[in-house]
Structure formats: C-alpha cells, structure tokens
Amino acid sequence: MAEYLETYNLPDRIESEEAVEELLSRPPSWLPKLLKSVEGDIMFLGIGGKVGPTIARMAKRAVPSKRIIGVARFSEAGLRERLESWGLETITCDLLSRDSVASLPDAANIIYMAGKKFGADEDPSFAWAMNTWVPSMIAERFKTARIVVFSTLCVYPFAPITGGGFDESVQPGPSGDYAMSCVGRERMFSYFSHRHNTPGRMIRLNYAIDVRYGVLHDIAQWVRSGTPVPIETAYASVIWQGDSNAQILGALAHVTTPTSPLNVGGAEHTSVRMVAHEFGRRFGKSPIFKGTESEYGWYNSTLAAQRLYGYPVVPLGRMVDWVADWVERDMPSHSKPTHYEERQGQF
Numbered sequence: 001m002a003e004y005l006e007t008y009n010l011p012d013r014i015e016s017e018e019a020v021e022e023l024l025s026r027p028p029s030w031l032p033k034l035l036k037s038v039e040g041d042i043m044f045l046g047i048g049g050k051v052g053p054t055i056a057r058m059a060k061r062a063v064p065s066k067r068i069i070g071v072a073r074f075s076e077a078g079l080r081e082r083l084e085s086w087g088l089e090t091i092t093c094d095l096l097s098r099d100s101v102a103s104l105p106d107a108a109n110i111i112y113m114a115g116k117k118f119g120a121d122e123d124p125s126f127a128w129a130m131n132t133w134v135p136s137m138i139a140e141r142f143k144t145a146r147i148v149v150f151s152t153l154c155v156y157p158f159a160p161i162t163g164g165g166f167d168e169s170v171q172p173g174p175s176g177d178y179a180m181s182c183v184g185r186e187r188m189f190s191y192f193s194h195r196h197n198t199p200g201r202m203i204r205l206n207y208a209i210d211v212r213y214g215v216l217h218d219i220a221q222w223v224r225s226g227t228p229v230p231i232e233t234a235y236a237s238v239i240w241q242g243d244s245n246a247q248i249l250g251a252l253a254h255v256t257t258p259t260s261p262l263n264v265g266g267a268e269h270t271s272v273r274m275v276a277h278e279f280g281r282r283f284g285k286s287p288i289f290k291g292t293e294s295e296y297g298w299y300n301s302t303l304a305a306q307r308l309y310g311y312p313v314v315p316l317g318r319m320v321d322w323v324a325d326w327v328e329r330d331m332p333s334h335s336k337p338t339h340y341e342e343r344q345g346q347f
Helices: 017-024 031-036 052-062 079-085 098-102 124-141 176-196 215-225 241-254 272-283 303-309 316-328
Strands: 042-045 068-072 089-092 109-112 146-152 200-205 207-209 238-240 260-264
Touching: 017 052, 017 241, 031 052, 031 241, 042 052, 052 068, 052 079, 052 241, 079 089, 098 124, 109 124, 109 241, 124 146, 124 176, 146 176, 146 241, 176 200, 200 241, 207 215, 207 241, 215 272, 215 316, 238 241, 238 316, 241 260, 241 303, 260 303, 272 316
Parallel strands: 042 068, 042 109, 068 089, 109 146, 146 200, 200 260, 207 238
Antiparallel strands: none
C-alpha cells in the first residue's frame, strides 16, 4: 500500500539522510489523482541539483505507470545510479549545447529546473546564458509540451512586511544580475508560449526547507555557534521541500495558455527573530542579533497556490523541530547557505 505524506503520520525525528530523501519524495494523498489526469510522461531538465532527485522520485511514487526521465550532465558520482534504482530513466545532456538539446526525445510534460544562482556576479555572462539562452532553446524545442518552470521570488521588488506580500499580478522589479536574468528566463518562456500556444506555469519559489540546508538551517547554525543572526530581513516564507515538490508537480494540471506565474511557498511569513529564539530555547542559548528589522523585503503571497492545493502538509513547528534536532546531532549539511538575508541581489 502506498504511503502518503499526511500531517498525522509525520515522524518526530528524521533519523538519517536516507529518511530525509524518503520523506521529501513522499507524495501527499491528493497528488496521484491530479498527476494521473495529466496525459503523457514527465521529463525533468536539470535534475542534478538539490531539489531534482526528490521531486522526480515523488513523481514516480505518485504515478508509477508514467515514464519519469531525468536529464543532466550527471557530474555527481552515483546520482545517475541512484535515480535509476528508483525506476527513473536518465539521459546525459549538456543543456548549453544546441545539438544536445535537439537530440532529446519528445516529452508531453517538462519540469524545467536548470539555472545559475550562486556566483552569478562572478561570471554574469554564464548566469545570463544559463538563465535566458538555455530557456529559449528549451521553449522552442518543447513547444508542444506542457512546461513548468522553476523561477524565484527574487524577480519581485521589495514589498512592505505589513501588506501580506505581492501576488502574481505585480510586475517584476529585479535587483542584481541573478534576479534580472531570472526575469529574462520568464520572458523567454513567455515569448515562446505566446508564439506557439505552449501551456505552462512559472513557479516563483519561496524558500524550500530541508534539514540539511535552507533558511531554518542557516538560522539554527548561527544560533548554535553564537554567530549573530542578521535581522534586517525580518521575515521569510518557508515551505517543506516535499510540499513544494508536490505543488510544483501539481502545476502540470494547472497550466495556462499563455504561461503565467504561480507563487509557491509557506502559507504565512515566518519571523526570523521568533525562530531564532525557538532554536535558542532548544539549544540552551540566547540568540545574538545584528542589524535592525527593515520594513521591506522579498515577500510574496501564496494565496493562489493555497486555493489550488490547500495548506502545506508540514507545519512550521514540525520543520523547526526537525531542523533543531538535526543540527543538534551534528548531522550532515549541504554547506550551501541560502543567503536569504542578501538585500542587494548579489549572489
């Protein structure tokens, strides 16, 4: 019998990395029926990042009868074998190569995950190539598919913390090469969607949480080590990566023509100061803060996604408990800070 992600069966502790991977890829009960309504198989482009393996594995667990195909360069040792052990098919491809992209097989459904964030300011030309030129090739190559695209909340201008955040009707106002190139990615997919009537959705993702990285992991590490917690960015929208995986997959059943944005993130904005004090209580330490809370930041509204899917399954309190326990036990970390506190767009 299939096991689904439900609030009532969440573990009190995540024991190991294998358990993390299983939990992140466990589909909620509403997802299988929704994905079964979407005709065709699913191809993940850029599956080699932090999110790719778990979202693809979730798709396979939700609809075992569908072909799930993962595409990447597969430079990480063992990744390809791990994906194939879950029943996924894999294809090696350099998405920067026009010939390689042209050689990819057709697919009815595309989840586009490739991009460049960290280090964008060190080599802006590469970031722009990955975030705008590659999307234009993919949008043209798969013009008859449904395309769900990973984007970011950073395409928005800063919003006041008292207003609930910007919804999808607000026009982008990017700061820095990373955010500007992400707007370029959206524009490329939008252009080809208008030109070819390609159905799609562009997922403006807030901060996905894994016990090994994410906003909560950053704050927990700072509190435990006695490092001052930057407080100018006073709130962050956090969502368990398993919940965001499910909502992104579900977007294949909620595409629009032409494509349109959808904010995915926590149901409410989380106070950085509040969770720092909660971690301090768990660790027996008083958090140290630096800076002053700003009245503005990257805040958006996820009401549209909530109307489609309801509330995320994993509540904030459970995420805090899992991360605190993980950090306290000195369990493995991806050692990749989110830089959620960055306010100038310099990644």
